[in-house]
Amino acid sequence: MTVRVGVLGATGAVGQRLIQLLEPHPEFEIAALTASDESAGHPYRDVAKWRIDTPIPEEVGEMTVTATTPEAVPDDVPLLFSSLPSTVGAKVETPFCEAGYVVSSNSSNARMESDVPLVIPEVNGDHLEALEIQREERGWDGALVKNPNCSTITFVPTLAALAEAGIGLETVHVATLQAVSGAGYDGVTSMEIIDNAIPHIGSEEAKLETESRKLLGEFDGTALADHEMEVAASCNRIPTIDGHLENVWIETSEDPSPEEVREAFAEYPSLSLHSSPEPLIHVFEDPERPQPRLDRTVGDGMAIAAGGVRESTFGIQYNCLAHNTLRGAAGASVLNGELLVEEGYV
């Protein structure tokens, strides 16, 4: 039995990635596509500026895009993937949840609200239990679950692997080199980014610093306590298309050797969900890896690549990489959808 699903913001960059992942998905069937009022009423093929290097799936191209309202989405489509601008998500996700839809959202609005689970299934799937509180307090039949920011998703699994190995995380410094696709098609112009690097991405540092502590926090059945580690981030835009590369420094209560850190990464478990790769963290011995062009598609774009583990003046230093629109955005929402189905929330 497949679950009928919809995509909110289906014509956008992340929406297109969602369609690419959902169309061949064995558990889901695309049954609704929404976008802005300008696109509503038109065949998907006519209003989506398709920019993915595989063709628009034939049947999806013929589907009519609807407005992004609960009334426009059939009742027998219980699960919606949301890839709307966060200002739009902030307005429309709540009415969908009130109307009984379960929304797996990639947009940044509401990520830090205490009763909204912010989830990477391999890291903190147990935080989904906060949905019981969400439903009770908000009176929703539906539910709202978020995946983190793409740069947060890239380094948090490596921290989770260290915590799982009993290494106490105290201080984390992370510097990012982020691909242009993270800013969307109209985000940075070619004149700004070619032959250049931009050492600022609005609001990004704060997202890495706060979301990481929520993700690694403990949910005790009634409330979520953030992890106590201190996190400092610095975010840079560079002229790669896809794949966020990050330099990470960690200070810990123990003094792990680089070999112990590599082992912790390699042994961190994956899940049996369809989109969870095996292994979750792909460890490189070559200090020149991972690299965005070479390594963003490890695990079909759903794995984290890590390498360059060494001792530094400030504890252990390493580099990690993830595909920002797959593991970091559309793939993250789909994986959360798989977990929601497995856990019986859909």
Ligand SMILES: NC(=O)C1=CN([C@@H]2O[C@H](COP(=O)(O)OP(=O)(O)OC[C@H]3O[C@@H](n4cnc5c(N)ncnc54)[C@H](OP(=O)(O)O)[C@@H]3O)[C@@H](O)[C@H]2O)C=CC1
């Ligand atoms: N986790 C991550 O790291 C990443 C997250 N994102 C986030 O994902 C979201 C989508 O990003 P992206 O795909 O690049 O954005 P796009 O601008 O490419 O797409 C936006 C989508 O939302 C629709 N939309 C815009 N305004 C409205 C409205 N008023 N009502 C209904 N629908 C509307 C658009 O429809 P139409 O075509 O009709 O205008 C389009 O389908 C953003 O919140 C972004 O921040 C993006 C990249 C990575």
Ligand SMILES: N[C@@H](CC(=O)OP(=O)(O)O)C(=O)O
């Ligand atoms: N800001 C990220 C992408 C993004 O949209 O993040 P968020 O999902 O937190 O809005 C980037 O530029 O790469």
